[in-house]
Amino acid sequence: MLRMSKLADYGTVIMTAMARDPGAVHSASSIAAATGVAMPTVSKVLKVLTRGGVVESLRGTNGGYLLPRPPERITLAEVIAAVDGPIGITECSTRPGLCIQEAVCAVRANWQKVNRVIYEALRQVTLADMAGPTLRAVDISAIRARSIPSRRAGATPLAHKTIDGGHA
Numbered sequence: 001m002l003r004m005s006k007l008a009d010y011g012t013v014i015m016t017a018m019a020r021d022p023g024a025v026h027s028a029s030s031i032a033a034a035t036g037v038a039m040p041t042v043s044k045v046l047k048v049l050t051r052g053g054v055v056e057s058l059r060g061t062n063g064g065y066l067l068p069r070p071p072e073r074i075t076l077a078e079v080i081a082a083v084d085g086p087i088g089i090t091e092c093s094t095r096p097g098l099c100i101q102e103a104v105c106a107v108r109a110n111w112q113k114v115n116r117v118i119y120e121a122l123r124q125v126t127l128a129d130m131a132g133p134t135l136r137a138v139d140i141s142a143i144r145a146r147s148i149p150s151r152r153a154g155a156t157p158l159a160h161k162t163i164d165g166g167h168a
Helices: 006-019 028-035 039-051 078-085 108-123 127-131 143-147
Strands: 056-058 064-066
Touching: 006 039, 006 078, 006 127, 028 039, 028 064, 039 056, 039 108, 039 127, 078 108, 078 127
Parallel strands: none
Antiparallel strands: 056 064
């Protein structure tokens, strides 16, 4: 299963909360209250995000955390990479030399293509998008049924099969 780390997920939640008031200096406690994420976790994630350059910290009595750029210019790819490092679904997707099978791997180029598509999708979503109104859920089963061609003539798209293998 493709999944980002829990800390990267918290990073997006925290930064989305900050993006809702982008000019403000946010305290860790106010972010914890706004997001429901435990204070120790918020503090830990803010340190990682600061080291990654997607959050700035200010010291002193009026200190706290702020976005270094407008939310429209900070992407999910940047947030996730700040927490998890380079985005890659396989070892060889991020940089060469990490896999001993690299030279003979028949699927490496395809995994790199998949990785680029995922990375580009994450680059196209900004904190402003995340902070905006929640999009309504879309039932994609009908779209999937139309867009995935059957491999054999007369085959029923998977979206229309029932759990027992029969047809709906």
